[in-house]
Amino acid sequence: MRRRLAFFGSPAWAVPVLRALSEAHDVALVVTQPDKPQGRGLKVASSAVAQAARELGLEVAKPRRLRRDQETAERLRVLDLDAAVVAAYGQIIPGALLEIPRYGFLNIHPSLLPKYRGAAPVNWALINGERETGVSIMRLDEGMDTGPIFVQEATPVGPDETAVELSERLRDRGVELLLDVLERLETARPRPQEGEPSYAPLLKKEDGRIRWHEPAQSIYDRHRGVQPWPGSWFEHSGQRVKLLEMKPARGEGAPGEVLDVGRVSVRVAAGEGAVELVTVQPEGKRPMAAAAWARGRRLGSGRRIAS
Template sequence: MKIIFMGTPDFAVPTLEMLNEKHEVLAVFTQPDRPKGRGQKLQMSPVKETALKYDIPVYQPAKLKGDKESLQIIKDISPDAIVVVAFGQILPKDILDIPKYGCINVHASLLPELRGAAPINWAIIRGYKYTGITTMKMDVGLDTGDMLLKETVEIGENETAGELHDRLMGIGAELLIKTLEMLENNMIVPEKQDDSKSSYAPMLNKELGHIDWNNDSYNVYNLIRGVIPWPGAYFFYDDKMIKIWEAIKIEDICDIPGKILDVNQEGIKIACKKGAIIIKELQEIGGKRMDVLSYINGHEIEKGKIVK
């Protein structure tokens, strides 16, 4: 097939690479270069880096809607399909209508659950046991198009969002290739989504990671896992912000929420409304990521103190 690919982050890269092997990728659309890091230097998206490696033409419109130049480029290419993976823009109808097989999206949830920007994170934060990948034919809504294929995966009890992300991006690439093959051979009957069963996975922000110790340990632990690597779960000890990289939960404790119950080489134990969290790896903002033994050797953590 003649393909136009639209995507931006790491999650989209395996799909682009597999498409480039199996089909003819004639153009890549990705978000404009953004300033990053302390020096605020412009940085290419992972998808742009990959496209340039394979000498695929790259286009970076700030907004596709109303962009006549991009519309004409797509019309001139006349693709059989446009594949979209975490592109970061909603496609307007005049683009959706161009490809023979439509615009096919790879979404990291079992639709109609977890529509939106951060389905991997919210699946863990909300305590889901299963999630997966859905390929769908896009329409003008946000992840509301007819579903094509699904693959379900079990979420590990201690799996972080970063680990689940890395598993799902490979599964998504393979499911997309299978979807195109079945579309080409007229082997898929698109299935409408049941809007009454839909849920939303909003974009993450830094404030989301602030731990509320008045939750039980199960929910706090899910939050910690669900926001690794970004934005990270954190709390305040005095005025110091401390980010948690690794922890375990225990459920048979009842004490004042936020109280430091114990500090030793096994971890920093903090009470929740029900149960407790034992922190194994942490990072003071502005400092290095450390295992708990290294941290308490250089920092005083007072047992009995209440953290915020």
């Protein structure tokens, strides 16, 4: 059955959700974040969802503050919506809007709720070393990801999966589950969330700092979790160095101590085990092999990599 929907989303991650919905259902309105400066030139540009909506010939609204935007609320009221779908929109949906669609607002949340409520569930699942996560299709309420769940599916976390890769995999499976729920809206009965909640706030720049005192696996898990932003980094002699590619390794020594410099990589001791730095990018320079950077800084065995 084709449903009449509104879609709320903004980044590129949400575009495949919009495309799938537009193929299977009638998307009457797309609500996204306002245009803003982007890139090095800070040229004002539309969100990825707004651009995709234009390509699909869909109506778009870009309220600056949804809570205070009466025009968007009125547009939604006259559309006779079966449901609205939210995928990484970027603003809280006010309670007055949640009641407008016949079956409410549905959300794709890439975690096993109530674990990792908030803006960065995939990132924090990886940073915290989770070996299993999942995706939930929920009905929004006025809380922060506290609404009841229609369906939830668990999946193992790949040992080398980054936040980008895992979030896209969870999204793609979430789209399949969402389409199924939309088919059976009349009979679907969401259940309240059960268990102890945990939270996943937006990442800060400091979350990407390498903690050399942590075990090598924890350092690697954090590295995977802070992709693509803020990325992993450390400071050496007052200079910030981005760590673009790394992996756990064997070895022991004082945390942050260089164990050896190879042809391409550098092995550095962690709180437990070691990590192999493969590619780095010093401040203001191009990416380079970690070994080339270390030799340029005269870093050899026994030297501390972190200031």
